[in-house]
Amino acid sequence: DGGITQSPKYLFRKEGQNVTLSCEQNLNHDAMYWYRQDPGQGLRLIYYSQIVNDFQKGDIAEGYSVSREKKESFPLTVTSAQKNPTAFYLCASRINRTPAKPQHFGDGTRLSIL
Amino acid sequence: AQTVTQSQPEMSVQEAETVTLSCTYDTSESDYYLFWYKQPPSRQMILVIRQEAYKQQNATENRFSVNFQKAAKSFSLKISDSQLGDAAMYFCARFTYQGAQKLVFGQGTRLTINP
Numbered sequence: 139d140g141g142i143t144q145s146p147k148y149l150f151r152k153e154g155q156n157v158t159l160s161c162e163q164n165l166n167h168d169a170m171y172w173y174r175q176d177p178g179q180g181l182r183l184i185y186y187s188q189i190v191n192d193f194q195k196g197d198i199a200e201g202y203s204v205s206r207e208k209k210e211s212f213p214l215t216v217t218s219a220q221k222n223p224t225a226f227y228l229c230a231s232r233i234n235r236t237p238a239k240p241q242h243f244g245d246g247t248r249l250s251i252l
Numbered sequence: 253a254q255t256v257t258q259s260q261p262e263m264s265v266q267e268a269e270t271v272t273l274s275c276t277y278d279t280s281e282s283d284y285y286l287f288w289y290k291q292p293p294s295r296q297m298i299l300v301i302r303q304e305a306y307k308q309q310n311a312t313e314n315r316f317s318v319n320f321q322k323a324a325k326s327f328s329l330k331i332s333d334s335q336l337g338d339a340a341m342y343f344c345a346r347f348t349y350q351g352a353q354k355l356v357f358g359q360g361t362r363l364t365i366n367p
Contacts, residue, residue: 169353178261180343180357187351196354226295234353238304240287241355243297 144149144229144244150252151216151223159214159247161229168234170212171241174198184227187212188234215252216249224251256346258358265334266366272319273361275344281305283349285328285356286320292304292340300342303327331363339365 142163151157161170169188173181183196187206201220206212212231216223226248230241256277265271277286288300298367303311303320315332331338342357 163322171354178360178362182354182357183354186354215300228297230297238285238302240299240302 140228142231142242142244143225144247145244146247148193149247149249152252154218155203156215156217157249159216159229161212161214161226161244162210163178163212163229163231163242163244164210165186165242167229167231167242168209169232171230171232172196172202172204172212172214173228173230175228175246181228184214223249224250254357256344256358258342258344258361260361261359262362262364264364265331267336268301268333270330270332271334271363273290273331273342273344274276274362275327275329275358277325277344277346277358279325279346279348284349286318287345287347288316288327288329289345289357290320290338290340291343291360292337297343301329304349320361334365336365337366339363 145160172184172187175181179223182198184202185204187193192208193204203215226246228246229244232241233239286303286304288302290298301313301316302310310320317330319328341360341362343360345355
């Protein structure tokens with residue numbers, strides 16, 4: 139079955155450390171997105187990519203970086219510059235140019251500070 | 253800013269009764285799409301229902317229906333015959349064509365079902 143796989147499910151970061159969250163999709167979707175969710179809050183957009191080798195900052199990109207070298211993969215790196223990284227991270231994907239089609243979401247990664 | 257607002261942080265309803273969750277949004281576009289997503293304790297994001305702004309008819313999916321008021325920029329979700337499995341966070345979202353094609357989410361409403 140097609141879907142989005144996020145790994146790991148839980149991740150712990152030491153201070154000063156960079157960590158990378160994986161997002162892989164086999165839906166042949168063009169666009170991919172990373173969201174951050176804090177307790178009791180909605181989803182805020184970190185980065186998105188509509189085609190391979192291209193990505194744009196979302197609303198809260200500071201302290202994060204991404205790459206889009208393959209259509210299937212959109213990893214997110216939480217850098218040491220992100221001072222409050224503890225949150226739930228969701229990856230999503232969708233087909234471009236079909237606005238009626240909804241975004242598909244992965245199951246998320248919970249990142250905590252050690 | 254193009255925002256989506258859910259004014260009810262929490263709602264509760266008795267099992268088998270009906271509940272309505274509110275959502276308003278801001279946009280300068282004439283054509284857009286609106287969605288309701290459900291996030292149960294498992295944290296999965298599940299699409300509940302969607303509405304195309306150019307359609308006057310309100311969308312319906314089994315026990316879930318919307319009241320779409322385009323002029324008022326309002327998009328409420330009605331859940332009929334509430335079930336225990338409906339307990340979740342519910343997010344309203346609008347798909348925007350401006351700049352990037354992306355969803356803008358509201359802050360969410362936590363729905364509790366009382367047995």
